[in-house]
Amino acid sequence: KNQVEQSPQSLIILEGKNCTLQCNYTVSPFSNLRWYKQDTGRGPVSLTIMTFSENTKSNGRYTATLDADTKQSSLHITASQLSDSASYICVVSATQAGTALIFGKGTTLSVSS
Amino acid sequence: GAVVSQHPSRVICKSGTSVKIECRSLDFQATTMFWYRQFPKQSLMLMATSNEGSKATYEQGVEKDKFLINHASLTLSTLTVTSAHPEDSSFYICSARDGRGGSGETQYFGPGTRLLVL
Numbered sequence: 001k002n003q004v005e006q007s008p009q010s011l012i013i014l015e016g017k018n019c020t021l022q023c024n025y026t027v028s029p030f031s032n033l034r035w036y037k038q039d040t041g042r043g044p045v046s047l048t049i050m051t052f053s054e055n056t057k058s059n060g061r062y063t064a065t066l067d068a069d070t071k072q073s074s075l076h077i078t079a080s081q082l083s084d085s086a087s088y089i090c091v092v093s094a095t096q097a098g099t100a101l102i103f104g105k106g107t108t109l110s111v112s113s
Numbered sequence: 114g115a116v117v118s119q120h121p122s123r124v125i126c127k128s129g130t131s132v133k134i135e136c137r138s139l140d141f142q143a144t145t146m147f148w149y150r151q152f153p154k155q156s157l158m159l160m161a162t163s164n165e166g167s168k169a170t171y172e173q174g175v176e177k178d179k180f181l182i183n184h185a186s187l188t189l190s191t192l193t194v195t196s197a198h199p200e201d202s203s204f205y206i207c208s209a210r211d212g213r214g215g216s217g218e219t220q221y222f223g224p225g226t227r228l229l230v231l
Contacts (some may be wrong), residue, residue, distance in 0.1 A: 089156070108154075
């Protein structure tokens with residue numbers, strides 16, 4: 001069964017600190033993996049997208065890694081800001097008809113001052 | 114980048130009434146649009162996939178007669194919640210797939226519509 005598991009479920013950090021969010025998946029055949037940021041009451045916004053051959057991708061203070069062998073990905077946030085408070089969703093695309101997206105439940109990050 | 118809009122952003126309605134939600138791709142043509150529902154602290158759940166000019170494909174457990182989807186043009190899809198009940202209260206999000214060239218798989222999400230049925 002195609003699944004995406006994220007950890008931790010929630011996280012509280014102080015402004016300026018770094019943090020790392022984890023994503024494990026059992027999706028086959030694998031097409032790509034995306035990290036999205038979803039602010040409360042808003043739609044998801046894409047942060048990074050990685051295919052099978054890519055093992056790291058950066059977008060400003062966000063750096064995603066992918067280990068296709070162990071089927072694990074991480075999202076590292078550097079020098080966190082209050083505006084980073086949001087839900088971060090890992091989404092894996094399966095190579096099949098319709099290009100199905102399998103969503104993780106997300107990690108809720110709260111950055112406090 | 115590609116922009117997807119939704120209207121309205123939030124709606125409150127009485128039980129038994131119907132509500133229409135619009136999803137538009139503003140700067141690209143979307144041959145395929147997707148409708149999701151999200152409950153608090155839960156992941157997005159795909160409800161249906163709509164292709165321009167054809168009938169929508171609904172996920173298992175989603176009532177097609179209750180959630181009417183129309184994808185009449187390459188930039189507009191609508192979701193109508195018919196005879197809404199309080200349990201239909203949720204956050205509805207659409208996404209559109211940009212079919213141009215190498216970005217063919219990318220889905221762009223709308224900002225969502227908060228539905229509250231009283």
